[in-house]
Amino acid sequence: MVNVDEFIDEATAEIREELGDSTAIIALSGGVDSSTAAALAYEAVGEQLVPVYVDTGLMRKGETDQIREEFDYMDSLRILDAEERFLDALAGVTDPEKKRKIIGEQFIREFEVVANDVDADYLVQGTIYPDRIESEGNIKSHHNVGGLPEAVDFEGIVEPLRDLYKDEVREVARELDLEEVIAERMPFPGPGLAVRVVGEVTREKVHVAREATAIVEEELEAYEPWQAFAAVLGKATGVKGDNRVHGHVVAVRSVESRDGMTARAQELDWETLQRIQSRVTGTIDEVSRVVYDVTHKPPATIEYE
Numbered sequence: 001m002v003n004v005d006e007f008i009d010e011a012t013a014e015i016r017e018e019l020g021d022s023t024a025i026i027a028l029s030g031g032v033d034s035s036t037a038a039a040l041a042y043e044a045v046g047e048q049l050v051p052v053y054v055d056t057g058l059m060r061k062g063e064t065d066q067i068r069e070e071f072d073y074m075d076s077l078r079i080l081d082a083e084e085r086f087l088d089a090l091a092g093v094t095d096p097e098k099k100r101k102i103i104g105e106q107f108i109r110e111f112e113v114v115a116n117d118v119d120a121d122y123l124v125q126g127t128i129y130p131d132r133i134e135s136e137g138n139i140k141s142h143h144n145v146g147g148l149p150e151a152v153d154f155e156g157i158v159e160p161l162r163d164l165y166k167d168e169v170r171e172v173a174r175e176l177d178l179e180e181v182i183a184e185r186m187p188f189p190g191p192g193l194a195v196r197v198v199g200e201v202t203r204e205k206v207h208v209a210r211e212a213t214a215i216v217e218e219e220l221e222a223y224e225p226w227q228a229f230a231a232v233l234g235k236a237t238g239v240k241g242d243n244r245v246h247g248h249v250v251a252v253r254s255v256e257s258r259d260g261m262t263a264r265a266q267e268l269d270w271e272t273l274q275r276i277q278s279r280v281t282g283t284i285d286e287v288s289r290v291v292y293d294v295t296h297k298p299p300a301t302i303e304y305e
């Protein structure tokens, strides 16, 4: 991308031309990619675009409220409360790819209902360049690439960010006046906290991942990581008060990266790590232990599943 203003002019013109008078729909996840794609498309065609935010129950702390506030100006925005349906669909499932598949399919189901309701002709997606590359290599099933609502007969798909890297998307977001908290937000995977919970997704594990991630993001902000978060690995014994407990093991992950395709685990100082440990074990009852993940990508991936 040579120039942000030029990119925005060209992208909005292209969207306008492609859509004509048609109605388009976009899944707004709250991440920088879909938020930027939605803001661009809304700038191009206004309420002809219906942004759909699905609250899967797998979002970060406060995320749904932030979305509600930030995109309040889009009168066509739909917010669906689907937590119950996602958790039900995931109950008992431990295989990572199966989890991703179930989430992708549930997403599509939620989305189809609205797409049919508003008679959407086009689908707008926030796919960026690295998503396409990883999908071609079939490294992981990114649910935002390739999975399309089959029950909706879209005339076409519009991907205005398809050639951009993440840092370029952030530039566009800033130019479109997307609130700092969204423009500068760390990438968050489509399947949400489900890929930060190893094994079966339960309400309790999601709660731990959500609360711990909020602490980690806050404590590590000064390190300016590409991504910093907490994952829930399994259970281990600990002592809390006078009792032995069998609590969750929380892994702290903080990585530097340009595009998520490779990453380096960040070197953090001991005091910071101890402060995180103390806040996480002190405020989240269900946690007995905190560990720091020192693995780069490769050989690990950034997320846990």
Ligand code: XMP
Binding pocket: 140, 141, 142, 143, 144, 187, 188, 189, 190, 191, 227, 260, 261, 297, 300, 301, 302, 303, 304
């Ligand atoms: P991994 O874990 O594969 O992640 O090293 C690379 C980058 O992609 C994000 N990620 C996803 N983003 N849908 C997304 O939109 C997904 O299914 C997905 N899985 C991983 C991850 O957070 C990291 O930034």
